[in-house]
Amino acid sequence: MELKRTVKFEADRDPEFARWVSHTVGGERIRHCLQCGLCSGKCPLSLYMDYTPRRLMHLSREGFKEEVLGSTSIWLCTACYACMVECPKKINVTHLLYALKERAIEEGRYPRRFAIPIMAREFSRMVRGRGRITESWLVVQVFLRSAIWRMLGMSRLGLKLLRTGRMPLRMERIQRRKEIATLLDSVATTRKELAL
Amino acid sequence: MKYAYYPGCSLRGTGRAYEESLLAVFRALQIEVDEIDDWNCCGATTYMSVDELMSYALAARNLALAERNHTDLIAPCAACYLVLNKTQHYMREYPSIHLVVTRALDSIGLSYKDRINVRHPLDILLNDIGVATIASKVKVPLNGLKVAPYYGCQIVRPYSTFDDQRDPTSMDRLLEACGATMVRYPLKTRCCGGSQKGTLPEVGLDLIHYLLVEAQKNGAEVISTVCPLCQFNLESFQKEAGDRHHPTCVPVLYFSQLLALALGAAPEEIGLQRGFVPIEPVLSGREIAYA
Numbered sequence: 001m002e003l004k005r006t007v008k009f010e011a012d013r014d015p016e017f018a019r020w021v022s023h024t025v026g027g028e029r030i031r032h033c034l035q036c037g038l039c040s041g042k043c044p045l046s047l048y049m050d051y052t053p054r055r056l057m058h059l060s061r062e063g064f065k066e067e068v069l070g071s072t073s074i075w076l077c078t079a080c081y082a083c084m085v086e087c088p089k090k091i092n093v094t095h096l097l098y099a100l101k102e103r104a105i106e107e108g109r110y111p112r113r114f115a116i117p118i119m120a121r122e123f124s125r126m127v128r129g130r131g132r133i134t135e136s137w138l139v140v141q142v143f144l145r146s147a148i149w150r151m152l153g154m155s156r157l158g159l160k161l162l163r164t165g166r167m168p169l170r171m172e173r174i175q176r177r178k179e180i181a182t183l184l185d186s187v188a189t190t191r192k193e194l195a196l
Numbered sequence: 197m198k199y200a201y202y203p204g205c206s207l208r209g210t211g212r213a214y215e216e217s218l219l220a221v222f223r224a225l226q227i228e229v230d231e232i233d234d235w236n237c238c239g240a241t242t243y244m245s246v247d248e249l250m251s252y253a254l255a256a257r258n259l260a261l262a263e264r265n266h267t268d269l270i271a272p273c274a275a276c277y278l279v280l281n282k283t284q285h286y287m288r289e290y291p292s293i294h295l296v297v298t299r300a301l302d303s304i305g306l307s308y309k310d311r312i313n314v315r316h317p318l319d320i321l322l323n324d325i326g327v328a329t330i331a332s333k334v335k336v337p338l339n340g341l342k343v344a345p346y347y348g349c350q351i352v353r354p355y356s357t358f359d360d361q362r363d364p365t366s367m368d369r370l371l372e373a374c375g376a377t378m379v380r381y382p383l384k385t386r387c388c389g390g391s392q393k394g395t396l397p398e399v400g401l402d403l404i405h406y407l408l409v410e411a412q413k414n415g416a417e418v419i420s421t422v423c424p425l426c427q428f429n430l431e432s433f434q435k436e437a438g439d440r441h442h443p444t445c446v447p448v449l450y451f452s453q454l455l456a457l458a459l460g461a462a463p464e465e466i467g468l469q470r471g472f473v474p475i476e477p478v479l480s481g482r483e484i485a486y487a
Contacts, residue, residue, distance in 0.1 A: 080353065172208055
């Protein structure tokens with residue numbers, strides 16, 4: 001028989017994480033959260049989440065880093081902004097979710113071959129190299145690296161898209177591609193300088 | 197006034213019919229647009245989860261390029277519309293973001309003075325052209341075609357200034373002016389799941405399915421969308437979602453395709469042949485002849 005404590009002790013908190021949350025873009029007003037639950041009520045994905053947005057707000061401002069970064073919620077958020085529009089305290093819930101997702105990717109907290117971080121990485125790689133996204137090529141890249149067997153199931157859709165002229169075989173790109181790399185490098189440099 | 201036009205990546209791929217039909221509407225109403233020179237990807241929802249600061253810089257390059265010759269920018273794609281708006285808001289609210297983006301633009305010889313209005317085609321059509329003008333130019337009325345207006349998320353939330361965030365009606369008013377009948381559609385701003393269908397398919401399919409069922413239940417013959425991803429999800433995965441639950445058959449068009457049709461455009465000119473769920477039975481059933 002495995003016994004598990006279901007209530008957290010104060011000592012399980014990570015105060016550093018709580019500080020980071022309330023200083024991140026979107027998290028500034030998190031201390032104002034009333035725990036009213038409108039965010040969870042409006043969220044079309046909360047019914048699939050282990051911690052609904054309301055619980056996530058509470059856990060993150062108190063510094064329960066493991067629970068927050070390990071939760072399914074940050075991956076389920078589609079950024080539909082329903083929570084943010086409803087929040088009576090004007091907390092930028094969606095923006096905070098972005099910050100949490102970014103942090104989870106940074107710290108590598110996701111299952112192997114999980115499609116969402118793979119898609120994020122391939123997306124940014126394509127933008128950096130070509131300046132634009134060609135959806136069909138992006139999807140192929142993601143499947144190659146996450147769930148290659150699902151490519152088969154997608155082949156019929158691919159053919160239909162091809163037939164209706166919605167899947168260009170030529171990859172889109174901009175002319176002054178160097179500008180994108182320069183632009184992104186400049187962001188990295190300034191961020192380092194200002195320690196953002 | 198000439199508008200700057202920012203098509204975005206989707207309108208060059210899966211959303212081709214959106215661009216084709218929108219440009220047809222613009223031609224019919226004599227709206228002049230200039231495509232932004234050498235525009236780049238806005239970063240969409242995806243880049244934000246890799247690096248928010250970089251995504252603001254990417255979006256700002258487009259704003260800076262547009263600002264050289266224009267004041268109003270048209271962004272038809274929901275994700276582009278949101279990201280460009282968000283970048284403007286954040287550059288105003290956070291001095292640190294403003295500094296990082298300004299320096300980044302400077303490194304490629306650009307600057308941005310915050311003089312661009314990011315606008316959605318619905319806003320342009322409703323507020324710059326007007327329902328009365330559009331109604332007067334209708335050549336092929338939609339004959340009471342029953343349409344479910346689906347706005348999705350990112351057009352109205354969180355930054356839209358031209359419509360209500362919970363119960364938007366701009367598309368309803370435009371299509372009614374063309375002779376369509378709007379059916380009740382309480383899920384009009386509920387999320388379609390975005391790219392969830394690709395990454396977490398069982399969740400994505402659920403969200404897609406209930407949007408379709410609700411439209412069909414309320415008697416819609418067509419769903420009208422304003423976002424390339426919504427259109428793609430509702431249409432391409434309709435069969436797959438139906439196999440898991442129970443089958444639906446509702447064609448999903450861009451609002452601009454319906455408008456263009458009413459303004460007298462030919463079907464192949466506005467990408468009607470690019471759909472997967474056949475539209476002909478619905479249109480001929482309502483005696484909507486092509487001009």
